[in-house]
Structures are given as C-alpha cells and as structure tokens.
Amino acid sequence: MADFDITKVRSNFPALDSGYIFADNAGGSQVARGVVDRITDYLLNTNVQLGADYSISVQSTQRVLSQGPTEAAKLFNAASPDEIVFSGSSTLNFENLARGLENGIQADDEFIVTGEHEANAGAWKKLAARRGAIIKYWKATSLNPENPYSVSLKIEELLPLISSKTRIVAFTACSNILGSIVPVKEVIAAVRADAKAKGAKKVEVSVDCVAYAPHRFIDVQDWDTDFAVFSFYKVYGPHTSVMYVRSAVLKESVSSIVHHFLDVEENAYKLQPGGPGYELVYGSTGVVEYLLSITPAHDLRKTFDAIAAYEQTLITPLLSYLTDPARRERGVRIVGDEKPGLSRVPTISFVVVGQNPLKSKDIVKVFDAKGGIGIRWGHFYAYTLVDDLSPKIDIDDGVVRISLVHYNTVEEVNKIIEILKEILG
Ligand SMILES: Cc1ncc(COP(=O)(O)O)c(C=O)c1O
Incomplete structure (x- = not known):
C-alpha cells in the first residue's frame, strides 16, 4: 500500500472534509476538484457553440470534441478516440446503441x-x-448451501445458452449489488469460441462497466469486447456517460442515428444524436488527471492496482462482521460474494431474514436518524436479479447496500459497523 496516500486522495474531494461518510458511491461518487475546476473554466471562459471559426469556438471544439474523447479513450484503453461516444447517461448510451444496431x-x-x-x-x-428477436437470461446462481443469496454469474451457466442464432451477449463487468467482478476476458473468449463452434455468424458483446469503472482498469482491447459503457458520475466525474464502440463494428453493424446530412460514417458520432453536455464532457477530462495523480507511477493500471489493494482493507472488516456466525444466526445474509478478495469491490449488500427479519428500509432508517452516514436500500435497478432471489425477498424493500470507494477509510467502516452492531448485535 506504499503507493496509496489516503490523505492526498481525500484532499481532492472537499465534501469529505465535513466528516460526512459517503457510503452510497455505487449510486454516485463525489467529484474530484480538478473536474469541477474544468467545468467552471469551461462555463466561465469557453461557453460558446462548437464548430465555428472564431477563436473561442475553436478552443471549445477542441476541449469537447478532441480532449473529451481522447481522455475517455484512455479509461477504456480504446485504440482510438473515434471509438468513443458521449451521452447523458449509460442507460441512454445503451438505448442509442440498440437503435444503431436495429437494422x-x-x-x-x-x-x-x-x-x-x-x-x-x-x-x-x-x-x-x-424485431422479433428472442431474449435468454444468464442468471446469477448460488453454490453456497449456507446462503442462497450468495449468488454470482458463472460461465458454465452462460455457455449452454449460446446457439447458432446468438447475436448479442450483454452482461455487467461488476454487479452494482453483488459487488462481484465477472472475469470479462475469460467470458468473452469462451463466448466467442462456443459461438463459433455452434455456427453463430455474428456475435457482438456489450459490457456494462458502470459499477466496474470506479474500481478496476477497463481494457476493451484485451477483453476483445465490441461495446463498453460507464457513467462518469460514478467515477469521480460529472453526470455524463461514455461508450466505447469497436471501430470495425461501427463500420459493419451500426447505422447512423443522427441527422441524415451529417458525415459521421467513420466515427462514433453516428451514435451521438444531439450534442453532449459540453461542460460535462470537458469536465470529465479531469478524471484521468485525478486518477494518474493517485500513485507516483502516473500510470492508470498501477492506479487501479493500488485502488483494488486499498479497497480490500475496507471490504475485509465489513464482510467479516456481517458473515460472523453470530450475524448468520441473527439472519444476516450477504447478497453477493461473502469472501473478500480481488474478485470483489466494496459494494456490500445484505438482507436480514429468519425468525426475526428486518426490513432493509428499517435498517437504513436507523442510519438516517443518526445522520452523518449515507447508505441506501432497494433493488438499485437490478430488479430482475433481486426479484429472482430464492427464497423470495420483497422487491419493494430490496437489500441494504453499503458501497465504498478508495476515498473511504477504515475508520469510516468502523463507524458503520458500530451502528450495525446496535441493530444486529
Ligand atoms: C451497473 C449499472 N449499470 C448502469 C447504470 C445506469 O447508469 P446511468 O444512470 O448513467 O444510466 C447504473 C446506475 O446505477 C449501474 O449501477
């Protein structure tokens, strides 16, 4: 952990000085100061329409259309900024992508x-x-007889779903509830080999990296994925989302969804109808700078290695408290992976079942009444995953989720555990 200076990290996030414990980061993170500075600078100094010939427009065009995609490409390890699309949210990016593939x-x-x-x-x-296509579900399942909610996605359950007609395989790199990381490279290699063996003609893979991007380095080239998406507002940046689309796929499979007279055939703008929030795109360029500043190596992979190692110090005490035999006896069940380790991020969800069950919202209510700590309950839009849990849990109540990132501290985790002790013993 020599490479990780938590005091320096936290100095990038002024809101942390208040002492408030931000523990709903899978919902949205705090924004690094350098990002805010860029947004302010854009709005105060270069807030004009893009694409004109006057000097300020040339500068703002460069900030939004060149610097934005160039910096985002680094976060995907994409081969070219021409493979990058911005839009207001990841949900919208996936919708735009599906529209572009429709024909x-x-x-x-x-x-x-x-x-x-x-x-x-x-x-x-x-x-x-x-289009009359068929949907098949790759379901998360449990292999733990002691905890049916300790579910995860397993490759062996995905492969039987593949057939000669498979066209799209869409999954998350990391679950926003379970906290578990899917071995993306391995999954995609297995999908491609199996699809080929079964005679599938064209399979494209779409990876949701929203819950992954704050914790691990995305490498679309190494993964061999066609599409990847994440939301900057969960990665220390502003409310905007970015999508990677492999250039060969852009040319072969994607139809333009923008105005017919725009010449966008060679780049990802064909999936970007309307302008993105200019100041937010420029603001997002501060994320790479922030991440590079975390470790002396000035290398994104090393930054994420340091983040992953540090985050284990947050995961371990929380999981060890929640999975202790006394808590198991009390009915506490982790929804997701019960063991710390690099295949998990500090997004930790649980329910309390058994003889004396507790509603997730009532547990969170205790935190809210005390104040000073933000955690949350619900299904977090992973509705099908939560609804499929068996034995059933109330979908309208969902799980309690504590989601931490690398700017949280062990002291904060201990404070969270103190309150949990008052509720769960
Ligand atoms: C895993 C995951 N995917 C997608 C999204 C949607 O992102 P957006 O709000 O940018 O549409 C979220 C947001 O919570 C998420 O956690």
Missing part, C-alpha cells in the same frame, strides 16, 4: 442478457420486441 437484427436472433442493472438488458429487450 441488422433478424427475427429469431437471440440476445443473452443478465438480471443485473436494467440499462444493459432493457435496451436489448426492447430491441428484441421491435
């Missing part, structure tokens, strides 16, 4: 989706309904 979808094509956050499932379900 090439045949009746009976098969789409495999998960029960994870609806953004990377709903767009495909709606496209399937429009």
Whole structure:
C-alpha cells in the first residue's frame, strides 16, 4: 500500500472534509476538484457553440470534441478516440446503441442478457420486441448451501445458452449489488469460441462497466469486447456517460442515428444524436488527471492496482462482521460474494431474514436518524436479479447496500459497523 496516500486522495474531494461518510458511491461518487475546476473554466471562459471559426469556438471544439474523447479513450484503453461516444447517461448510451444496431437484427436472433442493472438488458429487450428477436437470461446462481443469496454469474451457466442464432451477449463487468467482478476476458473468449463452434455468424458483446469503472482498469482491447459503457458520475466525474464502440463494428453493424446530412460514417458520432453536455464532457477530462495523480507511477493500471489493494482493507472488516456466525444466526445474509478478495469491490449488500427479519428500509432508517452516514436500500435497478432471489425477498424493500470507494477509510467502516452492531448485535 506504499503507493496509496489516503490523505492526498481525500484532499481532492472537499465534501469529505465535513466528516460526512459517503457510503452510497455505487449510486454516485463525489467529484474530484480538478473536474469541477474544468467545468467552471469551461462555463466561465469557453461557453460558446462548437464548430465555428472564431477563436473561442475553436478552443471549445477542441476541449469537447478532441480532449473529451481522447481522455475517455484512455479509461477504456480504446485504440482510438473515434471509438468513443458521449451521452447523458449509460442507460441512454445503451438505448442509442440498440437503435444503431436495429437494422441488422433478424427475427429469431437471440440476445443473452443478465438480471443485473436494467440499462444493459432493457435496451436489448426492447430491441428484441421491435424485431422479433428472442431474449435468454444468464442468471446469477448460488453454490453456497449456507446462503442462497450468495449468488454470482458463472460461465458454465452462460455457455449452454449460446446457439447458432446468438447475436448479442450483454452482461455487467461488476454487479452494482453483488459487488462481484465477472472475469470479462475469460467470458468473452469462451463466448466467442462456443459461438463459433455452434455456427453463430455474428456475435457482438456489450459490457456494462458502470459499477466496474470506479474500481478496476477497463481494457476493451484485451477483453476483445465490441461495446463498453460507464457513467462518469460514478467515477469521480460529472453526470455524463461514455461508450466505447469497436471501430470495425461501427463500420459493419451500426447505422447512423443522427441527422441524415451529417458525415459521421467513420466515427462514433453516428451514435451521438444531439450534442453532449459540453461542460460535462470537458469536465470529465479531469478524471484521468485525478486518477494518474493517485500513485507516483502516473500510470492508470498501477492506479487501479493500488485502488483494488486499498479497497480490500475496507471490504475485509465489513464482510467479516456481517458473515460472523453470530450475524448468520441473527439472519444476516450477504447478497453477493461473502469472501473478500480481488474478485470483489466494496459494494456490500445484505438482507436480514429468519425468525426475526428486518426490513432493509428499517435498517437504513436507523442510519438516517443518526445522520452523518449515507447508505441506501432497494433493488438499485437490478430488479430482475433481486426479484429472482430464492427464497423470495420483497422487491419493494430490496437489500441494504453499503458501497465504498478508495476515498473511504477504515475508520469510516468502523463507524458503520458500530451502528450495525446496535441493530444486529
Ligand atoms: C451497473 C449499472 N449499470 C448502469 C447504470 C445506469 O447508469 P446511468 O444512470 O448513467 O444510466 C447504473 C446506475 O446505477 C449501474 O449501477
């Protein structure tokens, strides 16, 4: 952990000075100061329409259309900024993508989706309904007889779903409830090999990286994925989202969804109808700078290695408290992976069941009444995943979720545990 200076990290987030414990980061993170500075600078100094020939417009065009995609490409390890699209949200990016692929979808094509956050499932379900395609679910299952809610996605349950008609495989790199990381590279390699063996002609893979991006380095080239999306507002940036679309796929499979007279055939703008929030796109360029500042190596991979190692110090005490035999006896069940380790991020969800169950909202209510700590209950739009849990839990109540990132501290975790002790013993 020599490379990780938590005091320096926290100095980038003025809101942390208040002492408030931000523990709903899978909902949205705090914004790094450098990002805010850029947004302010854009609005105060270069807030004009893009694409004109006068000097300020040239500067703002450069900030939004060049610096924005160039910096975002680094966060995907994309080969070119021409593979990057911005839009208001990840949900909208997936919708735009599905619209762009629509012309090439045949009746009976098969789409495999998960029960994870609806953004990377709903767009495909709606496209399937429009074109007569078939939806198949890759479900999360438990292998732990002591905890049926300790579910995860397993490759061996995905492969039997693949057939000669598989066209799209859409899944999350990390669950926003379970906290578990899917081995994306391994999954995609297995999907491609299996699809080829079964005679599938064209399979494209869409990876939701929204819950992954704050914690791990995305590498679209190494993963061999066609599409990847994340939301900057969960990665220390502003409310805007960014999508990677492989350039070969942009040319072969994607139809333009922008005005007919715009010449966008060679780049991802064909999936970007209307302008993105200019100041937010420019603001997002501060995220790379912030991440590079965390470790002396000035290298994104090393930054995320340091983040992953540090985050284990947050995961371990919380999981060890929640999975202690006394808590198990009390009815506490982790929804997700029960063990700390690099295959998990500090997004920790649980329910309290058994003889003396507690509603998730009532647990969170205790935190809210005390004040000073923000955690949350619900299904977090991973509706199908939560609804599929068996034995059933109340979908309108969902799970309690404590979601931490690398600017949280062990002291904060201990304060959270103190309150949990008052509720759960
Ligand atoms: C895993 C995951 N995917 C997608 C989304 C949707 O992102 P957006 O709000 O940018 O549409 C979220 C937001 O919570 C998420 O956690």
